[in-house]
């Protein structure tokens with residue numbers, strides 16, 4: 462499955478990092494990093510991350 | 524799924540909690556009829572910008588709408604509220620008299636602003652909960668306007684910050700000795716006060732409002748000590764009242780929201796669940812009495828749980844275990860500072876310890892830990908998001924220890 466994050470919207474709330482730590486993380490300068498393509502077994506976690514993002518910055522494509 | 528395709532679930536309240544529950548019902552395989560009833564005209568939208576970007580004019584109504592997936596397959600009944608419910612008959616009654624039967628009911632009506640119980644004319648007084656409120660207030664905020672904010676909680680402080688940035692002359696009146704004293708404690712409240720004062724917000728703390736008056740010199744707030752504060756616009760931000768009137772007459776415990784169990788079932792009914800701001804549920808992480816939590820992540824977490832409960836109820840399958848322990852998460856933007864909170868700081872407000880920063884330097888990042896019986900139960904700070912990660916882990920670890928100790 463593929464993940465997109467709209468960095469214009471993202472405010473680095475880190476909610477996604479807590480919901481799906483295997484796909485999202487905060488780097489040393491407090492910016493969000495994520496894997497654009499992850500295994501389908503993470504679908505539920507990534508969906509939780511998208512639901513939890515306060516600014517709806519996360520899109521699941523495919 | 525046994526015969527659940529013929530079932531109907533009615534969601535009352537078209538906010539974040541209602542929407543996420545509907546989505547989760549579909550994700551968990553519910554194929555029956557889904558009706559979402561909301562008293563506002565709008566599809567679900569996100570509320571935090573109502574006191575921030577939308578009020579400031581940097582966002583407009585389309586920006587706050589939630590994406591609703593086309594395959595949700597819900598029937599939307601917007602602009603009409605639910606007036607009553609007869610749970611024994613599995614029926615809700617809309618304001619226009621129409622009755623809707625259900626096999627599953629989701630209570631997602633949230634809260635509405637509490638009003639000050641004081642006399643005086645209503646003109647130029649505002650509250651803030653929905654889009655209409657925010658747009659109405661926004662039309663009145665401009666440079667030089669004298670704004671009186673009654674209440675120094677999160678929404679009051681956010682409105683004060685937004686209005687000040689627009690150039691309004693802002694006075695915050697509240698009975699506490701520092702802003703947000705009850706949830707965050709004195710020290711952190713002092714930091715926030717400093718933050719606001721440095722940007723020109725005036726505080727009149729330790730004061731109760733006793734009346735609004737319209738005198739020859741214009742409108743005034745009258746304080747209990749007789750002091751008068753003239754204003755052009757007043758905002759009452761004095762807390763909220765759960766929207767539960769429509770549930771009266773069913774023998775429910777509605778003393779503070781809707782009482783539910785760890786599966787979010789109401790009165791142990793398998794077909795009635797409550798989610799979001801209106802739900803008073805026991806949190807296994809912290810123990811103690813059931814409580815409501817008005818944080819953005821709670822509708823999301825309760826929706827997931829409640830949908831599982833309903834689907835299990837509708838299909839007669841096994842319920843998930845009773846333990847439910849979502850970690851509350853909250854943020855608040857005031858001026859250039861973002862406050863974040865994890866856990867239940869209000870349970871530990873009597874033992875606040877500085878983890879990072881300096882109480883006297885409000886402009887610099889601060890991190891505070893809130894303790895109950897010596898254990899970390901919450902963390903609040905203005906530090907960067909990443910620095911919360913270890914503290915959040917520590918709260919969860921401490922909570923799990925407590926959970927093991929309590930049978």
Ligand SMILES: Cc1cc2nc3c(=O)[nH]c(=O)nc-3n(C[C@H](O)[C@H](O)[C@H](O)COP(=O)(O)OP(=O)(O)OC[C@H]3O[C@@H](n4cnc5c(N)ncnc54)[C@H](O)[C@@H]3O)c2cc1C
Pocket residue numbers: 535536537538539540541560561562563569570571572573574603604605606631632633634651652653678766769798799800801816817818819820822852853854855856
């Ligand atoms: C101004 C403001 C700023 C906020 N800022 C933040 C923030 O920065 N961070 C944060 O974490 N949280 C914030 N919150 C809190 C967060 O928005 C709420 O926790 C969240 O909206 C709760 O969702 P809910 O679905 O439970 O209730 P709501 O979003 O209130 O949805 C309930 C819906 O039900 C409708 N309804 C009520 N009664 C009936 C009835 N009888 N029939 C039909 N419909 C009915 C209501 O009109 C409403 O549309 C803020 C809230 C407000 C108001």
Ligand code: SF4
Pocket residue numbers: 466470471472473474475476477478493513514515516517518519
């Ligand atoms: S939750 Fe949303 S805003 Fe926060 S870091 Fe993730 S994508 Fe960005």
